[in-house]
Amino acid sequence: MKARLDERLLRWAGLVEKRLPTLIPGEEQRPEVVHQAMHYALTSPGKRLRPVLTLVAADIFGGDPLGVVELACAIEMVHAASLILDDMPSMDDAKLRRGRVTTHLEFGEDIALLASFALLNRAFALVAERGQTLSLRRYTTEDMVHHLADAIGSGGLIGGQALDLTSSPEELDLERLEYIHSHKTGALFLAAGEIGAMAADARRRDLEIISRYAKNLGLAFQISDDLLDVTADSDQTGKDSGQDEGKVTFVKLLGVEGAQALTQELLDFATASLAPLGARAEPLVSLARFVQQRGH
């Protein structure tokens, strides 16, 4: 059974899909090729889990999703930019991404690299622009920018990717594995949830709840990704299968059943963390359920 987001989450994902191409320069604008590459990478079919997390987090704390959608799109831009870099020959050397050939194969490494940086910068610009219109009491635009920068920097995505690239399978222990996953994948999940909550001016305590949820969800998502690499083919995942063969993953550590059990456990914790928020956290529970179905 292919995992699907529930209707409500699909609507949020649709909103993001619709908005994404409008937030970057048109493909016909100069430099056309960079813009085309940006559009190519950004609008390729994806689940939009991270921006959906941003929108849901904002929504449950009383934020206006329509006002926050640009922040959600910024998160997706960072994700798209990271995928471009991940797929490069010097890194994972991937051929397929989201059912299409990877950006560097379509536009060349040079353009892919530029498109990636362009997307990153556009993301920061969006957060800075939108943050100023939100009239927050508890947080500032700088807080959100700072969060995003941290999630991307050497203490975030970049740090995780760097360790992933420089670690040989023999020296990969659990501590390193967790570091890689929590930084490569978890950091952006965390930023997505937290920026959404901040955009709704959520209380610190609520922000903590979202952080705890996103942290567990992010790792569960990554393990489910590892599981898919083993259990699904390229048609199902939209990317090269068996890419993790030379790597240590939770699936290799624990076996398929063990990894599934751990995913389940992480998701249960993520869900249980939401109890203080009551029924309004239902979309986040649904998001966790989606990740759970994805890994099984």
Next chain:
Amino acid sequence: MPSPSPSSQESVALEQVRAELRNRGYLDHGFERVFLQDALRPQASTSALLRLLGRVTLMGAALTALVLSIGLAAVNGHLTAAPLDLLPLFLHLLIPASVVVAGGFASLALLVLALLRRHPGRHMVTVTFTAAVVAGVVVGAAAFYQLPLRGEERSPLVLLLVAVVLPLVLYGLVQLIEGALLGLAVRLTHRLPRRQLVSRRGLAWGAVVLALALLLPAFLAVGKDSSPQEAPSLPLGDSGNVLLVGIDGVNGEEVDYLLASQELPTLRGLLAAGGTLGSYPRRREAPAVFWTTVATALPAAEHGVRSLDAYRPLGMQKPLVESGWLRWYWLHVAEPLGLVEHRPVLSDLRRAPTLWELASRGGRPVLSVGWWGTYPAQALPGLVVAHGAYQTLPQEAPGAQGGSVASASETLQVDVQQLRGAVAAAPLTPAVAALPKGLRSDLEERAWRADLFYLRTFEEALALEPVVASLYLAAPDLVSSQLEEQPRALGALARSRLLLRQLRLLDDVLSGALPQFDGIAVIFDPGRRPEGDEGRILLWSRGRACEAVKEEVLDPESAVSGLFRLSGLPQSEELPPPPSLCPWPSPPATVETYGSREQSAGDEVQGEDYLENLRSLGYL
């Protein structure tokens, strides 16, 4: 929510991974939801349940023992007098608290799970939270059931300390129980909680409000300093001699009947000479508490005697006079294991002075014979023969007078040892002698000869011309409790004969004593008698005609307050006014208090013999 179950090898790896991840902030709800974490772990249900029960027992017992030890220390006056007693008390309470918490939690868990089975899912949080709050309230109330705190604990500093610690403990307890029940519910229903009924802040405020409610009486009492006070100098008015008699084991209807049937001529004569007979509802207090209330005209909270015995857990400096429901544990578990020292209620536990103690200030002779709560006997001018003296005199060191059983002034010519010997050798009255052998020997020593000794001692000591005299007789009560087990016909017949005989004896003694006294109160209390809901008070004052009591209750405290007045003592604001039925002399003055005594809780006299005596009389 059921998880796939990995193979055993993978389980080991999974456990390691899980531990590592927990160190890194995953799979963690923080302390307050520690049980939820357990519930979500894929492990065998039995071990999960045992682990959860173990944790709840340990943590819950620690919190419960803490709140109980604070409560017990507070009501026993240890927070200020012996604060270091808190630690041994806490350790002593850990054992019973563990048993209670384990049992209580298991019962609560069964109840909650049964409820959730009927109403699954959405009621999980409500049910578990409600159960946890109820449990927290019960523990808090059990610990502080005897508020208000003792006078010496009413210092704002102590109250502040209790007011800070108590909410924290209650908060922790509710969180603990809720978390554990929720964890259990999650584990067994495979459903996750989707909401939280009350936020942490809400719960914390709830704990503060509950703690304040429990402490309210104590807060209200702040400023009412009842720490031992210097005895004020008491200006005496025109004093009359007064007599207070207490008889246990006689119910009101029996008194009415015997008076109407002219069996007790002296008492009847007192009524004819302006006395009045009133009734009061049976008091459900231990006899030491009730009769001390009578002797002081003050309630137990003020006079400080609240039970028949006290316990000193090992390691504690001072004994616990009040243990509430924990008394059962001290008596049936801790004492047989040698963990506590059992002590009887001793006269030095009483904080308030008795009528005769007050009247003796200034050296006037007084007499007290056999009254509850007078062991060891106080050294007062005149003669004090302690409660239980008949049984404890033979075990006393030579020279009983001045010892712990009887004390007397040097001028007294009454030799209580000799009197006891004479009574012990006297022939038995036929009503007792005719009883079956085993029963006779029991009643003879415990009741009949003992009361005879008190009556004879009283008669002899009247030669002292006491300004205040008190006499307590327990034979009817002891006879009644002894005959309860007899075949009904014999029991009823023997008891009524013995009662009549005993009251006639008293009536005779009163007849001889009457000329010496200007005021008399005789209090007949049902004691341990199962039947009868009322006691009677006969109140008489020479030359002052009292009105007949109609519907209203005549309180023992107020009746005795009349004797205080007659004896020329000033009126204390702590005492109820004398009953308006009789004309009383004006008090020479009004004082705030008669002062209070320092409690020593029997540090000097252990009272093992007296304790044994109380046991043999069936009181403990």
